[in-house]
Amino acid sequence: MRIGELSRQSGIVVPTIKYYLRTGLLPPGVPRARNQADYGPGHLRRLNVVDALLRVGGMSVPGVHAVLAAVDDTATSPADLITAVEEAFSGRHPRGVDERYAAAGARVGATLDRQGWHPPGTALRERLTEVCAVADVLDLAELWPVLDRYAATATEAAGDDLAVLWAYATRKQLDRNPADPALREAVVVVAVLGAVVQSVMTGIARHEALRQLLAE
Structure with a gap:
């Protein structure tokens, strides 16, 4: 298909497609x-993935490049693809380690151990540690007792993401070979869209809960 047909099938305007081509995203x-x-068809699928990561996921162009590099590297496991997505979402590094940060890290490690979680790499653990260290700076000790409840909610959300992924893979008759590019792109898209849905839904629920609390 020519670029005009690519635009028609994707719903993405030609200038945007040309931008994705110039930046190497497509x-x-x-x-x-x-x-x-x-x-x-591979271009169409990749085009829609790129557009989703940028527009819905809010990633930077370098962040999308990093995620796509992980998708294209078949030596990267599907689980590590999720790590690549999380690192692209972050787009930053935690502050330097101090005594408070080290203490938060130990408590985060204990929380992860209770859940039996062993996140690959260090990015996710460092992000959670930084959040908890900042909570200590702000004297928000009430965060610690509910970490396990957050973990339980996250476990349920992750299960929902996997259910969406496998239902999609079954409907599209995707090969469940971890090296299949369509499956690898689906893993990334579900991770991004699932994260955004959870964030938005939590925001709405938080607003409603606060409204009801203040009304009382």
Whole structure:
């Protein structure tokens, strides 16, 4: 298909597609003539993934590049793809380690051990540790007793994400081979959209709970 058809099928305007091509987020098509190229189903799928990561996920262009590099590297496991997504969401590094940060890290480690969780790499643990260290700075000790409840909610949400992923894979008849590019892209998309849905739903629920609390 030509770029106009790619635009029609994706609903993404041609200038935006050209921007994705210029920045390397979308691989080039097969040259057919001067300033013309053909694009296949893989381009359409990747185009929609890129657009979702940027517009819905709110990732930076470098963050999307990092996630796509992990998708294309079949040596990266599906679980590590999730880590790549989380790191791209963060887009920053935690502050330097001090005594308060170290203490928070030990308590976060104990919480993760109680759940039997062993997150790959250090990015996720560091982000949670930084949140808890800041809570200590703000004298928000009430956060600690509810960490396990947050963990229980997160476990349920993760199960929902996996149910969505496998239902999609079954409907699309995707190969469950971890090296299948369509499956790898689906893992990333479900992780991003699931995270946004959970964030938005929690925000709405928090607003409603606060409204009811103040009304009382």
